[in-house]
Amino acid sequence: MTTKTRGRGTLKSVNGKFDITVNINGKDKPLQVSAGEYLLDALRREGYKGAKRGCDNGDCGTCTILLDGKPALSCMMFAAQAHGRKVVTIEGLGAPDRPHPIQSAFAEAGAVQCGFCIPGMVLAAKALLDENPDPDEAQARRALDGNLCRCTGYVKQIEAVLLAAKKLQTTGKGGKR
Amino acid sequence: MNPDVSDKRDFTVVNHRVEKIDAIALACGTAQFTDDIDIRGLLVGRVLYSPHAHARIRKIDTREAKKVPGVLAVLTHEDLPRVRHTTAGQGHPEPSPYDTLVLSEKARYVGDRIAAVAAETAEAAEEALSKIKVDYEILPPVFDTMEAMKEGAPVIHDEDDSKNIPDAGHNICAKFDFEVKESEWFSEADVVIDQWYKTQWAQHCALEPHVAITYFDGEGRLVIRTSTQVPFHCRRITAKVLRIPVKSIRVIKPRIGGGFGSKQEVLLEPVCAALTLATRRPVKIELTRKETFVSSRTRHPFVLRLKTGVKKDGAITDAHMEVYCDNGAYGAHSLTVMMCSGSHTLPMYQAKNSRFIGRSVYTNLPVGGAYRGFGATQGFFAWESQMDMMAERIGMDPIEFRRKNYIRSGEGSPVFKAMGEGREGIEQKIASCGMDECIDQGMAAFGWHERKERNRQQSGPVRRGLGCACLMQGSGIPEVDMAAASIKMNEDGSFNLHMGATDLGTGSDTVLAQIAAEVLGITVKDIIVLSSDTDLTPFDVGAYASSTTFISGNAVKKAALHAREQIVKVAAKILDAKPSEVDLMDGKAVAGGRSCLLSEVAHTAFYYHDQHQIMGVASHYAQSSPPPFAAHFAEVSVDTETGQVVVLDYVSTVDCGTAINPTLAEGQNDGAVLNGLSYALCEEMAFSPSGAMTNASFRDYKIFSTADAPPFKTILIPTYEADGPFGAKSVSEIGINGPQPAIANAIYDAVGVRLFAPPFTPEKVLKALKAKP
Numbered sequence: 001m002t003t004k005t006r007g008r009g010t011l012k013s014v015n016g017k018f019d020i021t022v023n024i025n026g027k028d029k030p031l032q033v034s035a036g037e038y039l040l041d042a043l044r045r046e047g048y049k050g051a052k053r054g055c056d057n058g059d060c061g062t063c064t065i066l067l068d069g070k071p072a073l074s075c076m077m078f079a080a081q082a083h084g085r086k087v088v089t090i091e092g093l094g095a096p097d098r099p100h101p102i103q104s105a106f107a108e109a110g111a112v113q114c115g116f117c118i119p120g121m122v123l124a125a126k127a128l129l130d131e132n133p134d135p136d137e138a139q140a141r142r143a144l145d146g147n148l149c150r151c152t153g154y155v156k157q158i159e160a161v162l163l164a165a166k167k168l169q170t171t172g173k174g175g176k177r
Numbered sequence: 178m179n180p181d182v183s184d185k186r187d188f189t190v191v192n193h194r195v196e197k198i199d200a201i202a203l204a205c206g207t208a209q210f211t212d213d214i215d216i217r218g219l220l221v222g223r224v225l226y227s228p229h230a231h232a233r234i235r236k237i238d239t240r241e242a243k244k245v246p247g248v249l250a251v252l253t254h255e256d257l258p259r260v261r262h263t264t265a266g267q268g269h270p271e272p273s274p275y276d277t278l279v280l281s282e283k284a285r286y287v288g289d290r291i292a293a294v295a296a297e298t299a300e301a302a303e304e305a306l307s308k309i310k311v312d313y314e315i316l317p318p319v320f321d322t323m324e325a326m327k328e329g330a331p332v333i334h335d336e337d338d339s340k341n342i343p344d345a346g347h348n349i350c351a352k353f354d355f356e357v358k359e360s361e362w363f364s365e366a367d368v369v370i371d372q373w374y375k376t377q378w379a380q381h382c383a384l385e386p387h388v389a390i391t392y393f394d395g396e397g398r399l400v401i402r403t404s405t406q407v408p409f410h411c412r413r414i415t416a417k418v419l420r421i422p423v424k425s426i427r428v429i430k431p432r433i434g435g436g437f438g439s440k441q442e443v444l445l446e447p448v449c450a451a452l453t454l455a456t457r458r459p460v461k462i463e464l465t466r467k468e469t470f471v472s473s474r475t476r477h478p479f480v481l482r483l484k485t486g487v488k489k490d491g492a493i494t495d496a497h498m499e500v501y502c503d504n505g506a507y508g509a510h511s512l513t514v515m516m517c518s519g520s521h522t523l524p525m526y527q528a529k530n531s532r533f534i535g536r537s538v539y540t541n542l543p544v545g546g547a548y549r550g551f552g553a554t555q556g557f558f559a560w561e562s563q564m565d566m567m568a569e570r571i572g573m574d575p576i577e578f579r580r581k582n583y584i585r586s587g588e589g590s591p592v593f594k595a596m597g598e599g600r601e602g603i604e605q606k607i608a609s610c611g612m613d614e615c616i617d618q619g620m621a622a623f624g625w626h627e628r629k630e631r632n633r634q635q636s637g638p639v640r641r642g643l644g645c646a647c648l649m650q651g652s653g654i655p656e657v658d659m660a661a662a663s664i665k666m667n668e669d670g671s672f673n674l675h676m677g678a679t680d681l682g683t684g685s686d687t688v689l690a691q692i693a694a695e696v697l698g699i700t701v702k703d704i705i706v707l708s709s710d711t712d713l714t715p716f717d718v719g720a721y722a723s724s725t726t727f728i729s730g731n732a733v734k735k736a737a738l739h740a741r742e743q744i745v746k747v748a749a750k751i752l753d754a755k756p757s758e759v760d761l762m763d764g765k766a767v768a769g770g771r772s773c774l775l776s777e778v779a780h781t782a783f784y785y786h787d788q789h790q791i792m793g794v795a796s797h798y799a800q801s802s803p804p805p806f807a808a809h810f811a812e813v814s815v816d817t818e819t820g821q822v823v824v825l826d827y828v829s830t831v832d833c834g835t836a837i838n839p840t841l842a843e844g845q846n847d848g849a850v851l852n853g854l855s856y857a858l859c860e861e862m863a864f865s866p867s868g869a870m871t872n873a874s875f876r877d878y879k880i881f882s883t884a885d886a887p888p889f890k891t892i893l894i895p896t897y898e899a900d901g902p903f904g905a906k907s908v909s910e911i912g913i914n915g916p917q918p919a920i921a922n923a924i925y926d927a928v929g930v931r932l933f934a935p936p937f938t939p940e941k942v943l944k945a946l947k948a949k950p
Contacts, residue, residue: 114682115203124920
């Protein structure tokens, strides 16, 4: 069986498995995935547990990753579709001992309650701030509207995005990378 | 020791906006939720649900299912001990009827659990489910709360081994009546209003679905890693239903992705553990979003009647409250949620005559459970709507009418004594009440008078209106809930704080660390928190009833004081002072101008003199449940052509005593209010004529996103509650009770129609507008 991946050649499957290469958090990673395997499942299997499963239906945004710099729902695409593309997961931004300014901003603003939706939101915020380093409140609100949260009421998360913008401008990490 | 520590008010850690201790790890995706570990050989557990609302199971044939390659176990009720229990994680003995089996012997709703399988892969598990043959005898169902109680209605619990169902023949799973009477009913009233209300089915919608992983550790003990609010109840109930000793079970609660009450149910752990017992392998059951909607728990819908009498001068003379709580197929939290609809509302406004008639009712629909607000939400919708109606009838301003009647500091209520949670309550007098400030500051911040004035001149199809609601709740369950904590000093002056209290995203690990830090004169950075592991931490009833800050907080404070006493003794020797002269601050012990580091104190205790472990341990059992108070203010616009209601602005004030962490307290209230707004305007579980939920996804069951959230603001009103740790009361639930009545009142103010059955969808508003004379 073969399958076409847009502009990135044809994949051949052996016993229903595809060998693909995905650039995850800046490094090319060879992966063996099944034909019907979703990217979320493949990522979690490979240890990227920051991508969460909230609905498996593209409705909640907890599985958000960046695909070639844009927010994408990893529960709504096959792993094989990521072949040859750039995926950024929350683990690619920072870690507790060296957090990304957006991650620090979410913590400082009190935007993290249970935290299950936060990795997806941080990545949605990253995509916004890469495009628009100085968003207003309405733009921040719109950037997060695909990421549901039941704990916070979103008040402090919007504040966090605006705080993150300030931090990035000060540290000079803003804009497209 | 320094006598001021226990009720000090010049705080260094408490009442400060300390960053949530797990926030960075959560924002980096490294904090581990239940499913965020890899276990070798983990099997997939799946459950077979009933497609019928009411059916007797004649026979289940699992032979073909067991033959599917990769399937290791197929279980039905015949394979498990027949132990009737309640899934409600409450204090023992639970006030809910014992009417449930882990896997049911009869289908009582579409979504009832009939069988479970464990397999090497999800595909094998699904194939096995499809090959289980169940021979159902279809029975007539009943879906209406009031119909279910009638003579001749189908009897849902006709089994003979259930316990504590007051009237199974009429589908009544809980009942409670109470009356206090000073005069003839309605004899002193100038105006009597008799009104029925109906609230809707709703689901918690925690973003993390319910998930449990069970396995045997190296010593053969059963480990349950689970998304629970009640780890100790989970251990007790799982042991009971599977007939294994409590000591053979360890429950671990990792990070939890929200609960809001649905994870106060012991739902997955027994069935997952049964699969591990059957296979001797690790098993995971993770609910899908659809399963979470249908087969976890819901907010009980209520039918309520309020018949109230009021004098022209604004005194409320009579309060007759009748509630019919739809519990669905099983009686989880049936008595307690039903009672809280009265016990949290009736004391708010003092009437001479008060009566409560409560029934919880079985129907063939999904099961009600604990849900933030816990009955008070349903009760306050009716009460705060009725308050506006009464004010209008006697020609009084609705806010002044409330001011005239709400309970004040120093006052008690016969209701406190008569109605507890599932049993008699306790006498208590209100010690702290910030309601006046809640109203004053809320009105000012909202600009109530200015908006009122502006709204006098309106034209066109879109009209604006204002509404308010006043609220109270409790802080834990008095003389029922118990929490314990221990705190152990390390040689570098850090401390391990171990407590049963369960942080399900609320921030209680941080709040409790702040309380300990305040007592010990350190920062939260020197406290290593471990909570909710039944092997390692002391007992706690768990996270429910707005109890954690108030009850677990008191336990932590006492444990820290216990450790402090020991520190002070050692430090006094080092500093050559009397223990009473020693104070702890900035990580040091100080006395008379001299100081030593806490690490020196610990070193001395470990290695040098009178060697011992400095360690505090304490329990707390509350004898009061001081209510937090709140006032909510809403402005809405109503489009008279489409029926669309838009919340233009919303301000909520809340008196939670001392906010141990103002940022987290605001977050609790923000989240409760937004959930309430969403519940008021759009959330409703819908069912087909045969009882199947028809909108079991976030696409079809809408919860508010950032695009839907209106501008809203939380204002904390500080008071000092003497019974609370450093003056704290609860904050987590109260906010959800306000939006429904505040918005209903605002809709009425805008267009003169009153809606008695939320959610206030365009269809309902338009229909009401058309029916308006």
